[in-house]
Amino acid sequence: MQGYIHQLESFGCADGPGSRFIIFFAGCPLRCKFCHNPDTWDIKKGKLYDTDQLIKEALSCKSYWGKKGGITVSGGEPLFQIDFLLELFTKAKEKGINTCIDTSGGCFTQEGEWFEKFQKLMEVTDILLMDIKHVDEEEHIKLTGHTGKNIRQMFLYLDKINKPIWIRQVLTPGITDSEEYLTKTRDFIRTLHNVKRVEVLPYHGLGIMKYKELGIEYPLKDTPSPTEESVAQAKKILECDSYTEWKN
Numbered sequence: 001m002q003g004y005i006h007q008l009e010s011f012g013c014a015d016g017p018g019s020r021f022i023i024f025f026a027g028c029p030l031r032c033k034f035c036h037n038p039d040t041w042d043i044k045k046g047k048l049y050d051t052d053q054l055i056k057e058a059l060s061c062k063s064y065w066g067k068k069g070g071i072t073v074s075g076g077e078p079l080f081q082i083d084f085l086l087e088l089f090t091k092a093k094e095k096g097i098n099t100c101i102d103t104s105g106g107c108f109t110q111e112g113e114w115f116e117k118f119q120k121l122m123e124v125t126d127i128l129l130m131d132i133k134h135v136d137e138e139e140h141i142k143l144t145g146h147t148g149k150n151i152r153q154m155f156l157y158l159d160k161i162n163k164p165i166w167i168r169q170v171l172t173p174g175i176t177d178s179e180e181y182l183t184k185t186r187d188f189i190r191t192l193h194n195v196k197r198v199e200v201l202p203y204h205g206l207g208i209m210k211y212k213e214l215g216i217e218y219p220l221k222d223t224p225s226p227t228e229e230s231v232a233q234a235k236k237i238l239e240c241d242s243y244t245e246w247k248n
Contacts, residue, residue, distance in 0.1 A: 003084030004046030005054070006039070006076055010061045016100035016129060016166075018068025021058040025085075028077040030106045031145040032133060033219040034172055036207025040076035051088045055095060070098025070126070079107040082117050089124040102129040105151035106144075127164045127196070130155065134176055135185045143175060152188075159192045164245075166197040171226045171234050173203065182237040189238065196245035200234045202226050 004026040012022040024037075026046025039045065058071050071092055078085050078101055089099045109115055133148065134140040140148035158165055167189060171177050189195055204225050211218040226234075235241070 001084050001087045002048045002050050003081045003088070004043045005049045006037075006046050008054075008057060010057075011064055012072065015072040015074060015102055016070070016127060017098070018066050018070070019064045020069055020072040020100065021061045021065075023054060023058075023071065023073045023078075023088075025073060025075040025078045025081055027080040028075055028104070028106070029080060029146060030077070030104050030133075032104075033143055033175075034170055034203050036204070037076070037210070038207065038214055038216055039210050043076075043080065046076075051084065051091055054088060055091050055097075058092070058097065059095065065098075068098070070100065072100040072102055072129075074102035077104055077106060079103050079105075079118075082107070082114060082121065086117055086121045086124075089121060093124045098126050099124060100127045100129065101125055104131055104133065104144075105154040106146050108150045108154035108157075110153060110157065122158075122161060122163055125163070127166065128158065129166045129168060130158075131168050131170060132185055132188075133170070135181055135188060139175070139181075155188075155192060159194050162194050164196050165192075165194055166199065167195055168199045168201050169234065169238060170201045170203055171231060172220070173224055173226050173230070175223075177226060177230055177234065179233075179237065182234055186238050195243055198238050198240045198243045200231055200238065200240065202231050 006024040006026045009022040012020045015022055024040065026040055027043030028041050073085060092099050134143050137148055169185060189198060202225055208218045208221065
């Protein structure tokens with residue numbers, strides 16, 4: 001089976017436990033205003049790979065992984081190509097490779113054939129990295145162009161099956177950094193029992209050149225990066241220091 005891949009990164013240390021071989025999938029249903037990879041949105045702009053190619057590429061980097069490392073799929077949105085991802089991770093587990101999905105959850109549904117495939121995918125997935133784009137539904141739609149209802153359902157389902165997750169909050173001034181929203185996010189995280197790590201990712205505008213190259217207006221061009229103080233405050237409110245499993 002072939003899938004559309006944006007790029008490969010042989011060594012990553014911030015995308016799951018240990019050192020990781022990262023596969024960036026092409027295609028994404030969300031249009032997050034802070035996205036720094038708009039070049040991943042169009043699936044057809046990716047390069048076709050088959051699963052055996054990717055496993056071979058990953059294993060060539062295995063000596064760097066240590067005890068914790070493995071493969072992380074990111075994007076774009078890996079769940080946008082669930083058939084290809086299921087075959088890839090099935091083969092990865094046959095090789096004893098640790099598997100991690102970095103996902104927005106935007107594709108998630110608990111209905112039909114897709115959910116059946118997702119259930120099988122979770123059997124060969126060790127951990128997921130999930131963003132909380134925005135805790136408020138109306139603000140979520142404004143920020144991403146997509147409902148957050150199915151994403152919250154995905155969080156609850158992963159909690160139900162006790163699948164380990166890391167949660168990441170992009171801290172964007174004027175959008176996600178208020179004490180009200182951060183407190184609501186914290187309260188939601190407290191309802192989950194499968195959270196192994198909580199991270200705050202400071203917003204940055206480093207992807208603005210990609211928007212210019214693609215002829216797309218960058219919606220947050222006047223938004224500054226958060227201050228060190230606001231990042232520290234967000235980490236305190238979200239109780240990041242309480243989640244210490246899998247700290248690299």
